[in-house]
Every structure is written in structure tokens, then in C-alpha cells.
Amino acid sequence: MKWLVVALSLMVGGCASVADLEQTHETLDVMSGKTPREYADCVKHRLEGSREALQEEQRGDGLRLIVPQKLSPNAGPAALVDIDKRGSGSAIKVHERLSNFPLRLGDVREAATACISGN
Template identity: 55%
Template sequence: MKWGVLVAMLVLGGCASVTDIEKTLPTLSVISGKKPDVYAQCLVAQLSKTRKAPQIEPHKDGLRIIVPQKLTSNPTAVIDIEERSGGSSIKVFESMSNVPVRPGDIRKAATHCISGE
């Protein structure tokens, strides 16, 4: 029964649009000393290890990165990177933000690129 509920949640999580994902609370909201384009390059490089290439588009005073699911091209996360003095403001929105067993590669990539190593 528990596995059935988990599978149903994962399947339903795949039906979210970018607008739906952005209506959720951010799972990560941080500030980086990197400019939006530098942060985005790092993030795309990290995510390419576990997923298909994300979509990058201009958004407000920075960039928006739309991260696809692992098995389909449907969006699973939206990362807004806005320029601010001395760096960037970063917000990560995930489609399954209330599911504790969601894949952690997006959050790991986002936190890795904050200061950069």
C-alpha cells in the first residue's frame, strides 16, 4: 500500500507545469556572490551529471532554469536566479516539494554552486 501511494505521487508529480511549480514555496532561497550567468553555468554542469540538459531563459533581472524530470522532459524544478549587487539571489522551486523522498540532485547542485568549488 505504501509503495502504491509513493508511485501515485511520483506519477502525479510529473503533471506539474512551470506555473504550478512556481506557486509552491521555495525549497531553497539563498544569496550567492556569483553573477547569474556564472551561477547558471555551474548549475547546468552539475545537473548534466544526473539529468538531461535544462532549459535556460531570461527572467526579470537574471535567468530562469527549468529542470526536466529524470525520465521525461516535463519540468520538475524551476530555479530563478536574479542579479543583485555583488551577486545573485537564488530560489529553487520543486514540483514535489512536500515529498521527503524526492531526488536530492537538484538541491545538491544548487548548494554546490553557491560558493563554488
């Protein structure tokens, strides 16, 4: 029971900034045949029912999606999805808050993985 209380408090509490997430190890580092725009639109579409609106930033030839936390959207980002143009496709890196916590929500990882080649 104590572990459940600790896990819930970690998920709800604690703020991570974009700079903090940039320093974490990637939870996904892959290539896709989709352009950065196609990939970003796919991820945004898959997360629109479970998260507040994602912020999008232009980064050179690519994009960055800033995913808000699910339970407390104003407490900082839950994940960063960096999408860089590579040839005719994209290189994708996902940085997640609590990346080494096994009970973290999996919707960001699932959306990022499903959008690699799927629709």
C-alpha cells in the same frame, strides 16, 4: 508496500507546469556571490549527468533554469531555479515539484546548494 507504489506513481506520474511550480513554496532561498551566469553554468554542469538538458530563459538581469523530470523528462518540469542579479552576486530561489515529499530526488537541491559558493 502500498506506500512504495503510491510514492513511485507520484514521482513518475502527474504533471506540473511552470506556473504550478511558481506557486509552490521555495525549497531554497539564498544569496550567492556568483553572477547569475556563473551560478546557472555551475548548476547546469552539476546536473548534466543526471538530467536531460536544462532549459534557460533570460529574465531581466537574471536567468531561470527549468529542470526536466528525471524519470520522465517530457512530463513537465521537476524544478525551477530563479537566479536574479543582486549587487555583484545573485539571489536564488528554487521551486521543486513534490517539495513536501520526503522521498523526492535530491540532485537539484544538492546542485543548487553546492553552487552557492563552490565550483
